[in-house]
Amino acid sequence: MPLKPNQRSRAQESRAAIQRLYIAMRHLFIRGNYKPLGVSGEAIIEALTQLRPEIYGSINDPERVELDGLLYVFQRLPKGIEECRYIKLISREGFEDSNFEPIVPSKRRRNSYRIDESQMYIEMTRGRSDIYDILTHLTFMYIEAEKIRRNSEDHKQRKRREWEMLEKIVVREEKGEEYNKEIAYTYLSTLLGRTYEETVDACQRFSSASDVNSVFHITYWLGKLATEEAMDEGDREISFSSALREKIGHHYYGDLWARNIKSALLERNLLNRPLHIISANLHSVMNTLYAKAALRTKNEIEDLARELSEPANEEMRQRVQKYAVRNGMVQIDDTSGTNISVQIIDTAQLNLSSLPTELKKDESYIANEKPVILVMDYAFGEQAYETMDELLKPFEQEHGEDIPLNVQSIAIMGKAGILEGGKGDIMIPDAHVFEGTADNYPIENELRPEDFQGKGLRVFSGPMITVMGTSLQNRDILRYFLKSSWKAAGLEMEGAHYQKAIQAASKIRKSINEAVSLRYAYYASDNPLISGQTLASGSLGADGVKPTYLITIQFLNRILNPAAVTPEPKNQVAR
Numbered sequence: 001m002p003l004k005p006n007q008r009s010r011a012q013e014s015r016a017a018i019q020r021l022y023i024a025m026r027h028l029f030i031r032g033n034y035k036p037l038g039v040s041g042e043a044i045i046e047a048l049t050q051l052r053p054e055i056y057g058s059i060n061d062p063e064r065v066e067l068d069g070l071l072y073v074f075q076r077l078p079k080g081i082e083e084c085r086y087i088k089l090i091s092r093e094g095f096e097d098s099n100f101e102p103i104v105p106s107k108r109r110r111n112s113y114r115i116d117e118s119q120m121y122i123e124m125t126r127g128r129s130d131i132y133d134i135l136t137h138l139t140f141m142y143i144e145a146e147k148i149r150r151n152s153e154d155h156k157q158r159k160r161r162e163w164e165m166l167e168k169i170v171v172r173e174e175k176g177e178e179y180n181k182e183i184a185y186t187y188l189s190t191l192l193g194r195t196y197e198e199t200v201d202a203c204q205r206f207s208s209a210s211d212v213n214s215v216f217h218i219t220y221w222l223g224k225l226a227t228e229e230a231m232d233e234g235d236r237e238i239s240f241s242s243a244l245r246e247k248i249g250h251h252y253y254g255d256l257w258a259r260n261i262k263s264a265l266l267e268r269n270l271l272n273r274p275l276h277i278i279s280a281n282l283h284s285v286m287n288t289l290y291a292k293a294a295l296r297t298k299n300e301i302e303d304l305a306r307e308l309s310e311p312a313n314e315e316m317r318q319r320v321q322k323y324a325v326r327n328g329m330v331q332i333d334d335t336s337g338t339n340i341s342v343q344i345i346d347t348a349q350l351n352l353s354s355l356p357t358e359l360k361k362d363e364s365y366i367a368n369e370k371p372v373i374l375v376m377d378y379a380f381g382e383q384a385y386e387t388m389d390e391l392l393k394p395f396e397q398e399h400g401e402d403i404p405l406n407v408q409s410i411a412i413m414g415k416a417g418i419l420e421g422g423k424g425d426i427m428i429p430d431a432h433v434f435e436g437t438a439d440n441y442p443i444e445n446e447l448r449p450e451d452f453q454g455k456g457l458r459v460f461s462g463p464m465i466t467v468m469g470t471s472l473q474n475r476d477i478l479r480y481f482l483k484s485s486w487k488a489a490g491l492e493m494e495g496a497h498y499q500k501a502i503q504a505a506s507k508i509r510k511s512i513n514e515a516v517s518l519r520y521a522y523y524a525s526d527n528p529l530i531s532g533q534t535l536a537s538g539s540l541g542a543d544g545v546k547p548t549y550l551i552t553i554q555f556l557n558r559i560l561n562p563a564a565v566t567p568e569p570k571n572q573v574a575r
Contacts, residue, residue: 011480014051018472019436021047025135029248033239036142037229041238044139054478054528055471056140063193065147065219066140067202071209072471073137074218078103078112079211082221084120085234087138090241092125092253092337106210108133109339124244125253125337129381129493132469138238140471145222149230151191152223162187163223170220184216191219254386256336261374262395262405264332264344271395274371274406276559279384279498280413282343283308283317284552285375286324289345293354294323301356301553305545327351338379340387345373347560358553361560371408371559378414378494381468385497392505392512409446409517410502411555413548416492417470418524419482421458424543426551427489427522428452429464433481434496436468441499446519451554457547462489464522466496478529492522519555523547 008016024043034040049060056069074082080103081087096102100113110130113121124130152163165187172179189199192215203215228234247253265271278285284305291297291304295316299307308317325331328349332342348370352363379387388410394402418425428449432441440463449459465481465488467473473491481488506514523544557564 009480010476014474014477015436017047017051018468018477021051021136021472022132022436022468025132028135028238029131029240029245032242032245033237035235035237036139037146037236041139041142044135045143048136048139049143051472052474053472054474059140059143061147061193063147063151065144065151065192065194067192067194067198067215069140070144070218071202071205071212073140074206074212075107075209076105077108077134077137077141078105078114078120078122079213080114081112081120082141082213082218082225084114084118085225085236086119086239087237088119088121088239088241089124089131089134089244090121091244091247092123093241093243095121095123104211106212110134123337124248126339126380127382127386128248129383129468131248133381133471135238136469136471141222142226142236145226147193148191148219148223149226151193152227160190162190166191166216166220170216173214173216188216188219191223251386251390253337254383254390257334257338257340257387258390258393259395260334260336261332261342261344261391262403264330265372266395266403268330268344268346270344270346270372271403272406274369274408276371276373276409276411277391277407278373278375278411278413278555279379279388279494280375280377280411280552280555281548282341282375282377284413284548285345285373285556286329286343287320288359288549288552288556289350289355290324290327290329291320292356293327293351294320301358302546302549305549306542309542309545338383338387340377340379340383342377343373343375345375347371347373359560360557360564362563365563366560373556373559379497381493382497384494385501388498388501389504392501393509394511404511407512407516409519409559410498411519411558412495412498412521413551413555414492414494414522415525415544416464416490416522417473417478417526417528418460418490419478419488419527419529420460421524422527422530423524424547425458425460425524426452426547427464427524428459428461429489429495429520429522430461431463432466432495432499433463433486433488434466435491439496439500441496441503443499443518443520446517446558447521447554452521452550455546455550457550460489462487464489464495464520465491467491467493469493473528475529482529490522490524491528495520517558519558521551521554523551 028034028040052060057066058064059066095113102111111123115121152160154160169179169184185196185199189196192199206212206215229236287305287308288301328346330344334341347366352361355361394404396402416427428447431443449461452459463486470493505511506516
């Protein structure tokens, strides 16, 4: 049905809500502090509830606490944050050298410090995306805390008996004392506005997650602080340090990170070699090149990778890494604050005869050219631009000429939300569309859908939408990107940022070859259009092994045997 004049579609309203959300966040960041339930905080809450992100499920239900969404955010927030009235976002300001024990969430690489019983400091070293991400998670947490407060009170604002019993349960839990869990689940289900079955299931999922407190503990503290604020016994507050506000957007950490890498290349006489950059995880390239020889096995790479991914096989993983270090790999653990570690692999030191049969290497090419592979861990959102932009600049020596990097190819592998298909399927982009801006980046992707056909996975191609936050999408926006003339394949957070840096270096600054080979491939971590398949539904697990290694093998084949790859005519990407 066509829209009436002055009538906006649900997708348009949602996109407007995202814009208001980011404008409000940027304003508060510049201001330096705000109260989440104050006038300024209410602007963020209003935008988030109007958006109704898919990942936050029942966010707009006045009574039902969204448990999947809470698990998702608490895996990305520091343990114990539910107890803290004051949260301060900081840059790297020396706490790493203090006696404060860093708290690192299992699903977000950022250091946090519990200053006292009421205050948490959280390092923000990964750019604006990191700040927007955590503010979104905190806002959702405060929305759910208000539901718990209301559920804990009767019509006269007196605390229900269930709340009083929860207090006793939390005390016993902290002391390690036994209590009747079935009775406890019953009390808790009332406070959460959920069924007994839903409550039991949530408690089990929280208990199996690492570095997350129990649902009893979280419910109690969220409700306690919300109640105290409602009774004017202490407002909650979020603030930003002056150092953070000064450094953000100036590539401070990216510059340090890139200098460390280039210095390491120079020290090992690798700076002038052909360089192939891969943005991916820190295990797939290493395992593909070294695992078979290190473990002396004839297993296929995929089977071996599944075995190595098992938590119980830490000793095997250590053997592979030690072997890799003895045979041309250098591990550079990050000290800059970016939380992006790097592997440098000198292919001249590889034992080519021990490489798996899945790799098609050209031994004479490797012997003559001696390419170097630089694997960088995943960046986060806008951090992708900062790190890639700094990495592609010439190495500035203190005394001497600047040394440009001989970058031959750049390959980007990442997890993404797919709009058709399901978990584990592959997306090959032909463009990156930056959501909320007019910035669009067509790319000449060297990878083709045909490279992955017949491998047991579905392959989709088309534009990828680079979003400002994966938790800020709903079905209306996603259907718009899928069904409109965009015909998008999926959504992710880094592609447009990477491409912006690559185009600046290759076509404007001319610091790298304009004809640098580009390889982009994503595998689906979720399908947010399918119920039960959002990021909040759980990790990809073993389903991610196959696409990860299929993509890795394609990257490496093009590095180790470039002559064997005949590029398809440009702009002929099949869907």
